[in-house]
Amino acid sequence: MTLAIPPSRSSKVTPVSKDLIVRKTLRSGQKISHEGSVIIVGDVHESAEVIAEKDVFVLGRLEGTVHAGCMGDLTSIVVAFRLNPRQVRIGDKISRPPSDSLPNDLPEMAYVE
Template identity: 55%
Template sequence: MIDIKGFNGNLVIVFGRGSFNEFATILHKKFSDNPDLFRGSKVLFRGEGLSSLQHDEIIELQKLCLNYGMMLNNTMVNVEKTHKQDLFIYRNVRSGQKIRSEGSIVVWGDVHESAEISAADDIIVLGKLEGVVHAGCYGNRDSIVFALTLAPGQIRIADCFSRAPSDYQKRSVPEIAYLENDTICITEYSSRQKLARLNII
């Protein structure tokens, strides 16, 4: 329901599904159990759960953080933007390039080896994926990675990661990577039904 993690010098609080009262109760317990751990931290609010809250409820959750000595790094949360900020790239992503999005990323081209892509939600590559990708980088475990040719150096989904084995055979068929029981699974894409969770496909 709530995941708290350190990221780029910030304390990122990721809200899953739940109500305001549930969020407030969980945060109060986490903070009160170890107040010194959180004091002085810069806090970011992220996650799909924010879209179900009223603006004044988000402010109350931010006040709770302030009461425990934290600092707000996004004092006004735009719920609509938090829920969806998709990035569309109409070119190849070259080696060494790093790209990040607060929503999903769709690449109309190839992602070359040693390129890095991170997205809060899904990563869709309409070409060959050979770089490093991190879907659900703020903790969204429902995120997926899809590519017409899936051959990455490393895949991360939320807090799980997997490297391609040394004997991995590249397949020129569309494939999807997703989380199941804390394991990244890869299956061949054979029907539109498998991408039903995506709003952008």
């Protein structure tokens, strides 16, 4: 049995979440830009780019460019199962991994202290 409740004049639709879940690997040249957090179930290849107003989570390898907190939010984070990005940006801060660094096989998180 389904009950329908008629909408009242004062009812408003409020989005529960602005998160975007992407269930695919981002190939070189592909770009995702989103107003909330981005969760990628797959890899981000070297020339791919992810831009989010909040956090970025990659359930795979992150080898491309990522910009979390693109509107200036320095509390945003970047998390990946294998973090080996070309460039990481959080808010207005930019970082690149050292050229002589070895990839870590453990999940890692990038954040601004």
